[in-house]
Amino acid sequence: MTTNTIAYIMEGRRQRRRRWVVVTSILAVLAVVLCCAMLMLGNTIYPVKDVLRALTGEKIKGVSFAVNTIRLPRMLAGLMAGFAFGIAGHTFQTMLRNPLANPNVIGITSGSGAAAVFCIIVLHTSDTVVSFASVIAGLATVILIYFLSRGRTFSIGRIILVGIGIQAMLDAFVSYLLLVGAQQDIPAALRWLSGSLNGTQMEELPSLVAAIVIFAPIVIMLGKHLSILELGEQSASSLGVSTDKTRVALIVSSVIMIALATAVTGPIAFVAFLSGPIAKRLVGAGFSGAVPAGLVGVILVLASDLIGQFAFETRFPVGIITGILGAPYLIYLLIRMNRKGDL
Template identity: 35%
Template sequence: MAARRRVLPVRTPGGLSLRLDVRAVLVGLLLLALALAAGIVLIGSGDYPMTPAEVVGTLTGGGTAGQEFIVRDLRLPRVLVGLLVGAAFGIAGAVFQTVSRNPLGSPDVLGFGQGSAVGALTVIVYFQGGPFAVAAGAVVGGVVTGAAIFLLAWKRGIHGYRFVLVGIGAAAMLYALVLYLMTKANIVEATRATIWMTGSLNGRGWDQVWPLAAVCAVLVPLVLCYGRPLRMLEMGDDAAYALGVRVDRVRGIALPAAVLLVASATAAAGPISFVALTAPQLVRRLTRSPGPNPLPSALMGAALLVAADWSAQRLFGADQLPVGVLTGVLGGGYLLWLLATERRAGRV
């Protein structure tokens, strides 16, 4: 017999009654602490090492001029980009897996990263655009890909496996287009494109922090507001309709928001693989709670990406291994394990 879940009733000042899952809240607080701790440790890593106490002191205005420059101008933007990108991938992955009702329904599996790569490479190869133009191309490519996959998968609603199959087919076609664009590039453009496609936090500054922070400030609260309706969608459209959920409206708001989060995160750091796939799955196992768990998924994504970047620096040096390589290796292994688990359960 399964243990009863501890649920805490809460009444807001406006008279709204809420029920908080105690385990999910504790997991969320733990992930928040881990993400912040990993960020502080990452700020202190590098050619000029700093202790966590020195990092915190510098962030609060107690450091030397040299420490202020290293922390605020060089390392803090990189860490903030990592936290924001990880959070965007984590919450977007939770939305996609919930809407598709499939643990494989992740943006990097469904082709959204490849779509952003096509947009960025088009700008690099044909227009020799600067960093801002490349980022804009990545956003446009991701949004167009999301709209195309959604339209192709729509048939009196979105069925989970049809959505996944259309996305996998689109990913294969877009990857072929990426290879074609690479053949059209000269040596300088090909090198630049390869570095961008690897996915990295190296050299990220405040120019990447502020646009991504603005996008997350708008879209993350929007997705969080639809947490309960998204949970109802996992039971199927008919059950969700019976519970009063406006299914088409929920999909029409949550999916575009997730697509924009993925496109913006990819524009800021490149197509970093498997964070969107693993973060929601790990959160489900920790919270033992159904539904998308959007906020814990965002915190898990942030913690995973910053921890992966710190691990890459510690193992291979600050600029030798982009974080996208490490997440790809670890995430690929997790995907194989997930496929084997789904096969044993008879769902694949």
């Protein structure tokens, strides 16, 4: 390898790094702007100075209650859940080398959702129990999908097909619960199933925040290994990656974040599905897309919530808006994969 070739490779790497830094910084700025908008906008629009005074503990009539009790928990829930959905969706899509392999499509979110609805309608449990049940059900769903899709070799197609089947069964179970549940519990369950930030309280957020603080760094640190896993099982093993241990760490970390986010906001449609491809298109190849995907998830959730609140005469939950955005992309992706023979 000549000196010119090495210099060319290094220059290309520097350009890709600059692109990653610039794009990630822009995404972070957009996320901050949307966070500020969530705190300022509502039935009454408050100026930045009043919002800051309320956040620092100063008592301002009307402002303090609206900002600290209603808007701040809503914003934090959207921020944390969007990041969790985005980074987890990117992890599954990259690890399984298929854009359809995201937690929404392969049934993981449905597992967490079914457990949460069961707790809400049948057991009438506290939010803490709902969160715990969501995590356990999410992990149990992953284990079930893994065992049902086992074969002589690791097959991405089998995992996706089994996951879709599990999702269908869990969705049927949720429908049954809604049919037999008490009428007074149905509105809360339906609002939760649609994916909503409405009524979020600060007491619901500590477990989700803790999960992201603990498990998001694990996913980010394993980003290099995740990129190698994308090359395939044999290639990753030959490059010294412990594929089983890496996959288990990534799956457990992602499922816990997804499950706790689902317990707080409900299964917000298509955020995990869209975030990874959008981030990958923006930052390009060569560097981990975990952080950009998380930021794209934040932007999708917060922007969709603002659209749902203020763009129409009727206010819509965030999950309906993200569903409208994601459904056309899913159809396009299925058509493209069918033409390429990947389905």
